[in-house]
Amino acid sequence: MKTLLDFTLENGHRVWQDKHLKCSQTKIIRFTNFRDFKTKALDSYIPTDVYDFLDHLKDQGLSDNTLNRYTAAISSIMKLAVDNEEITHAPKLRWKSVKKSRPRFFSQKEIDSIYDFYEGSKWPWMKDMFILGIETGMRKGEILGINNQLGKTKGTVSEDGRFVHLTDTKNNLDRNVPLVKSARAALARLNGCPSEVFRHKAFYDALAACKDELFRDDEHFCFHITRHTCATNLINLKGVSSLGVSMILGHTSLATTQKYVHEDKESMYAMMGER
Numbered sequence: 680m681k682t683l684l685d686f687t688l689e690n691g692h693r694v695w696q697d698k699h700l701k702c703s704q705t706k707i708i709r710f711t712n713f714r715d716f717k718t719k720a721l722d723s724y725i726p727t728d729v730y731d732f733l734d735h736l737k738d739q740g741l742s743d744n745t746l747n748r749y750t751a752a753i754s755s756i757m758k759l760a761v762d763n764e765e766i767t768h769a770p771k772l773r774w775k776s777v778k779k780s781r782p783r784f785f786s787q788k789e790i791d792s793i794y795d796f797y798e799g800s801k802w803p804w805m806k807d808m809f810i811l812g813i814e815t816g817m818r819k820g821e822i823l824g825i826n827n828q829l830g831k832t833k834g835t836v837s838e839d840g841r842f843v844h845l846t847d848t849k850n851n852l853d854r855n856v857p858l859v860k861s862a863r864a865a866l867a868r869l870n871g872c873p874s875e876v877f878r879h880k881a882f883y884d885a886l887a888a889c890k891d892e893l894f895r896d897d898e899h900f901c902f903h904i905t906r907h908t909c910a911t912n913l914i915n916l917k918g919v920s921s922l923g924v925s926m927i928l929g930h931t932s933l934a935t936t937q938k939y940v941h942e943d944k945e946s947m948y949a950m951m952g953e954r
Contacts, residue, residue, distance in 0.1 A: 681721045684711045686765060687756050694755045706752040722766040729753055729772055747774055782907040782938055783899045785813070790908070792893055802885035804872050807865035812905025813912075814862040816928045819882070819902050821845055825866065836866070845929075854929045910939040 687707045695703045711717050713732045733746050750772050757769035785793070790813060797806035811822050824833025825843055833847035834856075840863050843856045858866065886902060894900035910928055913919040914936075919927075925936040 681765060682711070682717065682719060683721050683724070683756070684708065684717060686721055686760055690759055690763070691756065694759050703752045703755075706749050707756060710749065710753060721760060724757070724770055726770040726772055729770060750774055782911075783904050784908040784911040784939075785904055789893075793889060796889055796892055797885070800885070800888065802881075802888070804869060805882075805885040805889070807869050808882075808902070809905055810865040811862055811869075812902060813908050814859055814865075815843070815856050816906045816909035816913075816924075817843070817845070817856055818849065818906060821848065822869075848929055850929060850931055852929055852931070854926065856927055907939065910936065914939050 684707065687704055691700055691704050691707075710729075710732055711719075713735060716728070719728075729750070733749065736746055736749065754769065754772055757766070760766045761769050790809075793809055794806050797803055797809070808819070808822060811817060812819070815822075821833055824845075824847060825836065834843045834845040836843055836858070841858055843858060843866075844853065845856060846853050848854065890897070890900050906928065910924050913924045913927070914921065921933055921936045921940070924930075924939070925933055928936070930936050
């Protein structure tokens, strides 16, 4: 008797790419740890089994977006089982309806408060991380991977200092990111910091301190918002085209970039610090 976990561990690489394999397999493992599913036959699952598990996750506070990712993982591996003729049909699962909203971005007032906080803290280098994130849209790992900050080079600065060429990105596509004057200065200061400040714990200690001081009630606060802020500012304040922004940020779809276009007055006021 083959179980869902057995089938996933044997065939998961056929469904998910390398960077998603471990994450998706972890979701299946968590599902099969629910109730007696570790020993449950692959062909004996019904939709209620999945919905009971999703309700369990919901009770633990997981978002509908996260529940949909679990649904996707379970659906994908079940579909493969049907294709392999391991089972005759897969449970038909409903997806959680998720209200779409524009990405969160930092107002100028919030940006100024973040910079002020780190200037007077024991993590002054974190201000430069935020400057680079907001001015370039690079992800944390991409910033720290420039010039081997993490022991693995993900990008190099051009000879004239005006661009970063990123080679190890989330979607495996190389891209060139322009560096404005403030970003070049921030990168130079980071390059002069000791390697200890770039360790995982140091970064998240610094981020947590800022959240506790300035964004205690903001459940969405995270460093990735700098990327949203960069895209929003490039399109709405600097007039860069959606195509140009998609190339800078490495979006594979213009639809992703279009989420950052704000035509309403409230959003424009927020960007200028009037939030």
